[in-house]
Amino acid sequence: MSDLLDLPVTTLQGEPTTLRALTGGGPALLVNVASRCGLTPQYGGLEQLQREYGPRGFTVVGFPCNQFMGQEPGSAEEIGTFCSATYGVTFPLTEKTEVNGPGAHPVYQRLTAAADAQGEAGDVQWNFEKFLVAADGGVVARFRPRTQPDSPEVRTAIEEVLTP
Template sequence: MSDLLDLSVTTLQGEPTTLGHLTGGKAALVVNVASRCGLTPQYGALEALQEEYGDRGLTVVGVPCNQFKGQEPGTAEEIAEFCSATYGVTFPMTEKVEVNGPGAHPLFQRLTTAADADGTAGDVLWNFEKFLISPSGEVVGRFRPTTLPDAPEVRAAIEAVLPA
């Protein structure tokens, strides 16, 4: 799956790049996010993970998505302002994309082939589904929306992919 890192993405600021360039060769926790969801407070825990593990080799990547009951309706500027002002988000974010269905972004077409801890692959269930990608581009963990970013199983998976 190393070509996962070569997939094109566009930043929230409209700049084309690749997932590998966006993460700087680090492990990545890719999360589909939304500003008006009951799970939106997870932004705080995601930012805490970025602060705690960023220097050790992890990049959190937020991917806004409006597919779940229209809970991410804003423009790129509104999303950036909300994340910065409300949660102090410093991790990179991509443009708003679809994560399921025929219009799903190629990144999520690939990510959703990975199974969660129960062995279930397929569509993203809701906002704040998390995919852990190793520095070599392998999906090594998938965590469903209600699993908090700082849950013990997420932390253990992150620790396992970080350089010693």
């Protein structure tokens, strides 16, 4: 099985790349995002994490997903404009991605095998589910959608993967 960081992804701008290239090989928080969800304000917290921890080699990567009640219906251009204009998003976004089911992207096929703090693995529950990936590509934590990006458990986990 290939390394999670070496799996191919396509940016929101349509450019083929890998997770390793998007993250610069450092730890990352991978999040399925949506523009029309009650949890959409989490974009602000995700951007804050990017600004705070980015200088230390950390990257947030957003995976726009329309699988949950059609809450990410826009085109790539509409998604990019919304994220930039509304939340000042500077972290990388991929093209729209399926996270569950037979069409799940290979990245999410790997991520959903990881268990959350309650020991539950499996399908992504909703928009804004977060997976913390270490620089070696290991999934070290999984946070369910309602866990805020600035919550103590997310920040502590990020600090742990940033500490040499």
